[in-house]
Structures are given as C-alpha cells and as structure tokens.
Amino acid sequence: MSSTQNLKFSPEGQDTNDDQSLAKHLQEIKLDFPATYGGMMQNEPNPQVTFDSFNTHTPPDIQPNTRLIAVLGLSPEEAVQPSSMWFISDYFAFWNLFNGVTPSQTWLHCLDFQKLIDKNGLYLHGNPYKTRKVVLNQTILSHARTGNDPLQHADPVLLMSKFRERTKSECRAAAAAGENVLLMMFGHGDCKSSGIYLGGKTKSSVFKPNHLKLLLKGLKVNVAMLTTQCFGGGWACFPKLDLTTMAAAGSGDPSKAWRYSGSCGRACGSMFATAIINKLTMNPLTNRPLAAEPDDDDDDTYPQETWTGDQHESYAIFCKAVYESLLRDVDRRGLEHHVTFSAQEDAWTMCWSQRTGIPLEDFKQRWAALDEYPADATLHPGDPFNRDPNVSEELREEYKQLWSVEKKRLEALPVVIMPSAPGEATGSVLGKRKMSGRYGGNVDSLIDTVKVIGAEYLRSYPHGEDSGNSGGLHYNIVRIINGEEKDQTVVEEQLRHIQYRMEQQAAADRYLEMMQIPPPENSSCCDFMTDKAIGCIPRNKFRWMIEQVCKRDILFPDPTEEQGYQFEKGPFYIMIAFHLAGTKDDEIVAKLRDLIAIVEEELDQQKALLKRDPEVTSKRQKLFQAFGLGIMSPRKRRSLAV
Numbered sequence: 001m002s003s004t005q006n007l008k009f010s011p012e013g014q015d016t017n018d019d020q021s022l023a024k025h026l027q028e029i030k031l032d033f034p035a036t037y038g039g040m041m042q043n044e045p046n047p048q049v050t051f052d053s054f055n056t057h058t059p060p061d062i063q064p065n066t067r068l069i070a071v072l073g074l075s076p077e078e079a080v081q082p083s084s085m086w087f088i089s090d091y092f093a094f095w096n097l098f099n100g101v102t103p104s105q106t107w108l109h110c111l112d113f114q115k116l117i118d119k120n121g122l123y124l125h126g127n128p129y130k131t132r133k134v135v136l137n138q139t140i141l142s143h144a145r146t147g148n149d150p151l152q153h154a155d156p157v158l159l160m161s162k163f164r165e166r167t168k169s170e171c172r173a174a175a176a177a178g179e180n181v182l183l184m185m186f187g188h189g190d191c192k193s194s195g196i197y198l199g200g201k202t203k204s205s206v207f208k209p210n211h212l213k214l215l216l217k218g219l220k221v222n223v224a225m226l227t228t229q230c231f232g233g234g235w236a237c238f239p240k241l242d243l244t245t246m247a248a249a250g251s252g253d254p255s256k257a258w259r260y261s262g263s264c265g266r267a268c269g270s271m272f273a274t275a276i277i278n279k280l281t282m283n284p285l286t287n288r289p290l291a292a293e294p295d296d297d298d299d300d301t302y303p304q305e306t307w308t309g310d311q312h313e314s315y316a317i318f319c320k321a322v323y324e325s326l327l328r329d330v331d332r333r334g335l336e337h338h339v340t341f342s343a344q345e346d347a348w349t350m351c352w353s354q355r356t357g358i359p360l361e362d363f364k365q366r367w368a369a370l371d372e373y374p375a376d377a378t379l380h381p382g383d384p385f386n387r388d389p390n391v392s393e394e395l396r397e398e399y400k401q402l403w404s405v406e407k408k409r410l411e412a413l414p415v416v417i418m419p420s421a422p423g424e425a426t427g428s429v430l431g432k433r434k435m436s437g438r439y440g441g442n443v444d445s446l447i448d449t450v451k452v453i454g455a456e457y458l459r460s461y462p463h464g465e466d467s468g469n470s471g472g473l474h475y476n477i478v479r480i481i482n483g484e485e486k487d488q489t490v491v492e493e494q495l496r497h498i499q500y501r502m503e504q505q506a507a508a509d510r511y512l513e514m515m516q517i518p519p520p521e522n523s524s525c526c527d528f529m530t531d532k533a534i535g536c537i538p539r540n541k542f543r544w545m546i547e548q549v550c551k552r553d554i555l556f557p558d559p560t561e562e563q564g565y566q567f568e569k570g571p572f573y574i575m576i577a578f579h580l581a582g583t584k585d586d587e588i589v590a591k592l593r594d595l596i597a598i599v600e601e602e603l604d605q606q607k608a609l610l611k612r613d614p615e616v617t618s619k620r621q622k623l624f625q626a627f628g629l630g631i632m633s634p635r636k637r638r639s640l641a642v
Helices: 019-028 086-098 113-120 138-146 156-177 209-215 271-280 315-330 352-356 363-368 393-411 429-433 443-460 471-481 488-515 530-536 539-550 569-580 585-612 614-626 634-641
Strands: 066-072 104-109 123-125 132-136 180-186 222-227 244-247 340-342
Touching (some): 019 315, 066 086, 086 132, 086 138, 086 180, 086 271, 086 363, 113 123, 113 138, 132 138, 156 180, 244 315, 244 352, 271 315, 315 340, 315 352, 443 488, 471 488, 488 569, 530 569, 539 569, 539 585
Parallel strands (some): 066 104, 066 180, 180 222
16 A cells, blocks of 8 residues: 555554553463453452363253344434444344344344435444455345344334343243243443443333343343443343343443444444454364464464364353454454453353353354455554554554655645634533534534534543444544534534533533542543543442442433433543542542532522523513413412412
8 A cells, every 4th residue: 555545544642552461461361260351250249259170161061942032222313323333233243143043033123224224235344444244235134024033123112111021031931941041232331220222312211230130030041141232241240130241341331343434434343243253253173263264274373272072162261262352353452341251150161052042053154154345445454543453563564654644745734723612611501502602503613613622522532433332423523623524413413412521521520629539640531541540440349339420310411312322431530539539438428419419509500590591581481372371470370389
C-alpha cells in the first residue's frame, strides 16, 4: 500500500496497546486457577480459589438434548441505529452455527429483517481489517424463515413476556426430561441491574437476574447462558442464581464490538463472539482455531493437549481456550474485556458440552461454508486501532509512514479557526430546552459546535470506539470532525448524546466536591480514565458500590430516548474516589444520603423556576386552549381538588 488516498486514519495519540502486559498476562493463566481466565465461583466467596488438580479432559457423556432459547432484544428503533446493529451480527452468527443441531430451539426477536436487509444489505461478522463472514443476507434470511428452527417474531412490547414464558416452559420440560437449557441473549445491557433490554429502553423492558431466579425456583435443571451484552458479568455473581455463564463483559464493563467499518457503516459483531466461534471451530488435535491454522507444523503458539477420540475437554479448559483465543487471536487489548465465566455448581471439571449445553457438532464446517467478505479497503491493517494481535511490525511501520505523509498534507491546508467551546454543560431543563440558540439553527455553526464538544468528549473517553454502548457515537463524532457527516438530524442527535455524557461527568466532579472526597489522582472526571482504575475495587465491594451509587437515579439519571445509552463513567469515578480515599461503608452511606437531600432540594427549586418561566407558561396556556380548558387560577385548582 503506497498511497494515502481513501485511507481513514485513526486519531493520533490513542494507541493504548500494551503488548508486554498482554504477554505477561498470558503466562500467568493457569488452568487450576479459574480467576486467571475470567472464572467466578458460585459457592465460594473467595474468587482466588484454586483446585489441587484439574482434569483437562473427561470421558464423553451421552449428551442429552439441549433446549436452546435465543433472543435478540433490539427494538425496531434501535435496529436501524449503527450503534446497535452489531447485535444482529452476533445473533445470526450463532444462528448459522446452531440451527438444526438440537431438536428444540427458539429464536425470538421483534424486528423486520427484510426491511433491514433491503436498507443495509449484508450483515457481516469479524474484524473489519480482515476477511469477514457474511452471517445474514437474503438467502440466509429465507432459510431462517422456513428451516427447522424458523425465527419467531413478537411485538416489541410483548418480547419480554414471550421470552420469560418460553424460558419457563422449556426449563420445566428440561427438568422433567433431564435435558440442558442454553439461553443466548443479545442486546444492550443495564448497568444498574446487569439485566438486558428486550424490545425497548424502558425500565419495564429490562430482563433482570432476579427474573430468571424466580423462573428457575424449585427446578433442578442445568442452565447455561451466553450473552454479549454490556455488564453481563452480573449474571454470574447474582446471589443464589446458580447457572453456567459465558459473558462478554464484567458486571461493570461495556462489552467490546469490532471497530466500525466504513464499507458497511457499522460494527460487525462482538469480539467475544469471535473468540467463542474460534473455540467452537478449533481443531481438537492442534488446539488452534480455524482462522489461525498456520502452515508450519512446528508452530508452538498453541500448546497441544493430550487428546483422543474417546475424550472431550472439560468446561475449565473450554473457558481457558476461549480466553486465550481472545488474547492471542482476536484482541491485543483483550485485558480490557473482563470476560466472565461461571460453572453451575462449580462443576468446572464436567465435560464442556454438557456444562454449556452446546452440542458436539462439526461447527468448523458450518462456519467455513459461510460466504466471505473482504477487509475494509479504507482501513490499513497497521493502524493501532486494529486490535489483531498478529499484525506484523512491517505493516505497523508502513502505517506510521503513511500517516506521516497524510499529516504533512493536512498541515499544509488552510487553518480553520474553530469556535470557542460553549459554556459549561448544564443539567437544567432550561439549559437543554434553549440549546438550539447556541447555533441559531445554522447547520454549519451546529457542526462546528459538535466538533469542539465532540473532541473534548473523545479526550475524556478515548477507548469507547469499540464499546457496545459507545461505538456508534464515537464513529459519528469522528465522521463529523472529518467533515464526512453533515446531516442536521444526525449531528443534532450526536450533540444530545455528547451533552448528556459531559453533564454526567460534570455532575460527578460536583458531587465529590460537595461530599468533600478527594478526586482520584487529583484529576477531574473528564481527565481520569476509569476503564482501567475500576479494576482496583474488589469484586464484592464493587457490587455493593453499584447498589449505593449507580442505582441512585436522582444522582445519575438514565438517558432519555434522545440521549443515547447509559454512560457509566460518572458513577464509576465516584466509586473509585471512595475506594482510593479509604472511605468506610457507613461513611459512604451517610455522605450519599446527605448529597441526595441537597440534590432533591435543588430539583424542587428548579421545578419552581420552571413554573414561573414565561416560555413554559405560554406553552401550557396553548395546550389548555387546544383542549378547550383554558388556564385555571391557583384558587380554582384548589377548589376543584376539595
């Protein structure tokens, strides 16, 4: 590649790859120490538990039939947003692997896939810097509608209830027949409960761990769950919910999707799903994934395990292999994922197929049969945003040289003086309502404003380009900054998302000051990187802090439909500050109680201000007149209430 023409370059200074830490971590992974590869114990409070001996392989079990229930939680409104489309890729990636391999399968959704294909064409899965697989096109959709396991459509408002009903009935049937249940859930996660949104973004549409616990009450059944949602690790540590869990992220972490691809305008599935697929398509004799089979038989990157045809791997080695594939084959920043595994009844030595409910099948042939789609021609594989751990140093150096040429070209262009950043973000209703006055309805001024605020936001949260909840926003901000996106509706939408997130960070700074807690490393929320520091909080303490901080809606309200997805940085910043300051639990409770009292008082004052605002009064008057009610005086309202 000798020209910068048509290449898309990543923002400078955002190479956070740490190959030395990655190599060190790989050496520390031990099979008899599940915590080193994301394992959590169900019945042992100490997550550092080890076993004296661990069977790597077990005799094959006579595999009972598995009842599979999969659900795609996206609403029709979410499915057309680039920030959500990667869940569709995950859903169909596993449908292509699993359909027809067990006699009882349910694939639920609430979307019109025909409309989505007509609008977006193909849906792909994999790293955009490499060849990807086509997981949904017209041919696959036709088969999915009429095959052995046809997709089942539900109205969005009924998706939650239908999933709960189906899960309950299948678990009861499995318990009676001694069969396994495999739940697969794809959609946006809820930070406060670790639940998953099904059919919408309202609180009532969240399927929570407690809901599943109630469905399983009194049943003795093997249940496994695979989910690529954000914050999915909470399913593994929910009290008295004993199930096998394979989650793409920890209970406080967003899941990681592949980088947005310019060739299709969206991300192509999650990295965790790629790691799972790598394991399922792995050659059992060489322990190498199909995508990483080398030509050299002497390659020892993947240590071979003793294996014979009459033995199968334990669940422990299955999880270890998935984790190692994530770090070795998929993501050079794989340490950021905090993938989470748990084993029902802590049966880590059980055959992986029986423990997970995934049947023994030749998945390699199924995956290989899918059509391939070339790498994105606008992305150079040497780009530091390419998370492939196996990129050669030659390609990385070539990218640096190309970027140096492009940088000189950009520096020679006329300098565009950007407008100064607007005033401090405000959480008041008045500030939001009169926001449009900042750019006077002029699209160019609006774009300039988003460029400034967007750059400030990206500096405050630089690692969100592959986050399940943030990837779409980051992709659109970069397009706006580069002059590639000028549609007023899109730009206004990104501005609302950015403002919500900047307001959350500004609120976190203010809360620490009011509680007299020193900021972490003397840094503001915008300047402090919470994604790495959050790991310093012990797991049990973390869950308790989630209850105390994240679930206080008055401090960090959930976003509205127009403000995008949950943003965890503000509450996590508060949690880290408490931990680093050594604040005792009773002090945390007292300080939060006093803080909430002050915030409630401020909200009451704000509501009173709104009632006196002339614009609000005028709109209320027009509304009453439209219904023929007129405006009643306070005296008349009191008389009606008597």
